[in-house]
Amino acid sequence: MSNPLSKCAVIRRRTSLASLVVALAVSTLALPAQAQETLRIGYQKSSTLITLLKTQGTLDKALAEANIEVSWHEFPSGLPLLEALNVGNVDISADVADTVPVFAQAAQAKLTYFAQEAPSPSAQAIVVAKDSPLQQLADLKGKKVAVTKAAGAHYLLIAALDKAGLKFSDIQPAYLSPADGRAAFENRKVDAWVTWEPFLSGVQRQLPTRTLTDGSGLASYKRYYLTSTRYAQAHPQVLKVVYGQLQEAGNWIKNHPRDAAQVLSPLWGNLDVETVEAANAHRSYQVQPVKADQLDEQQKIADAFFAAGLLPRSVDARDVGIWAE
Numbered sequence: 001m002s003n004p005l006s007k008c009a010v011i012r013r014r015t016s017l018a019s020l021v022v023a024l025a026v027s028t029l030a031l032p033a034q035a036q037e038t039l040r041i042g043y044q045k046s047s048t049l050i051t052l053l054k055t056q057g058t059l060d061k062a063l064a065e066a067n068i069e070v071s072w073h074e075f076p077s078g079l080p081l082l083e084a085l086n087v088g089n090v091d092i093s094a095d096v097a098d099t100v101p102v103f104a105q106a107a108q109a110k111l112t113y114f115a116q117e118a119p120s121p122s123a124q125a126i127v128v129a130k131d132s133p134l135q136q137l138a139d140l141k142g143k144k145v146a147v148t149k150a151a152g153a154h155y156l157l158i159a160a161l162d163k164a165g166l167k168f169s170d171i172q173p174a175y176l177s178p179a180d181g182r183a184a185f186e187n188r189k190v191d192a193w194v195t196w197e198p199f200l201s202g203v204q205r206q207l208p209t210r211t212l213t214d215g216s217g218l219a220s221y222k223r224y225y226l227t228s229t230r231y232a233q234a235h236p237q238v239l240k241v242v243y244g245q246l247q248e249a250g251n252w253i254k255n256h257p258r259d260a261a262q263v264l265s266p267l268w269g270n271l272d273v274e275t276v277e278a279a280n281a282h283r284s285y286q287v288q289p290v291k292a293d294q295l296d297e298q299q300k301i302a303d304a305f306f307a308a309g310l311l312p313r314s315v316d317a318r319d320v321g322i323w324a325e
Helices: 004-030 048-056 058-064 078-086 099-106 152-163 178-186 199-206 229-234 236-255 257-264 273-281 296-307
Strands: 037-043 068-074 092-097 111-117 124-129 144-147 172-175 192-196 209-214 223-228
Touching: 037 048, 037 078, 048 058, 048 092, 048 236, 048 257, 058 068, 058 236, 078 092, 078 099, 078 111, 078 223, 092 099, 099 111, 099 152, 099 223, 099 296, 111 229, 111 236, 124 152, 124 199, 144 152, 144 178, 152 192, 152 209, 152 296, 178 192, 178 199, 192 199, 199 209, 199 273, 223 229, 223 236, 229 236, 236 257, 257 273
Parallel strands: 037 068, 037 092, 144 172, 144 192
Antiparallel strands: 092 223, 111 223, 124 192, 124 209
8 A cells, every 4th residue: 555645755856856957947047148248449441451351240250259249440540549549448459550659659558569561661652743843852841741640651751851861840741631631732732742552542543643752761661450468468369369360361452452452442432443452552461470679660760750859758669568479
């Protein structure tokens, strides 16, 4: 004869087990999902490789696998971009001209280099109108020259003047953005314009111009990618993914110049495809690691700007962080 008390005990045990399973399921559902991190990237319209990654979505996809979301922040030029990096408003800076980190260092920013593009000296130049009486660099003395402050072209101008035996104070600099510089040059408000790609190919193909000099033998014109020192120390794996994606993008542009020009044309104000392709031909887009013993030209740039009275203090170009893959 069965014991009714034993049956009750079994029922209670089964009920308790069922309650435990339900409780575990509910508690599991209540656990918060892994928080998604955000990588904030600052860039300029002329930041070719980063712009390409943004447009094609490849970096977003690569970082999504690590549960990292990308937010994109456009800046008008390199200096405000690095200011935002220094105060923590962005985590990574897309490429800036070699001069820009020097100015940031003078402002005591805590920067870390994490990539560079190999030299592209022909990607910037000093141009004059084709019928200009200016025939050589020495003729710039006393003339009004449009240049973007702290841009790579700014250093090219200083180096070119030095080659001609002139000081920066021997000219009248007109500090203008690329768009305003083009307008001033086109309307003969300045005697010469110092600019870089794609603005350089744009003016050379659309207006009758002559080139007094490009950067060959004067300024190698490297482009640097930077992050804050704090971010580099905390997120080396994120930088590794970004670095790899930049290398792939640079290789793709060089191996597919026409396709790349067609992608970039609408992003560069609908600049015609042929001009974009010509501009890209002057850029190396070869992404490389940064090494401390390769910062000699950065020191030359810093010393030249300080000597010209354009930096508030002297700068040790090697007093920066360098991320290694």
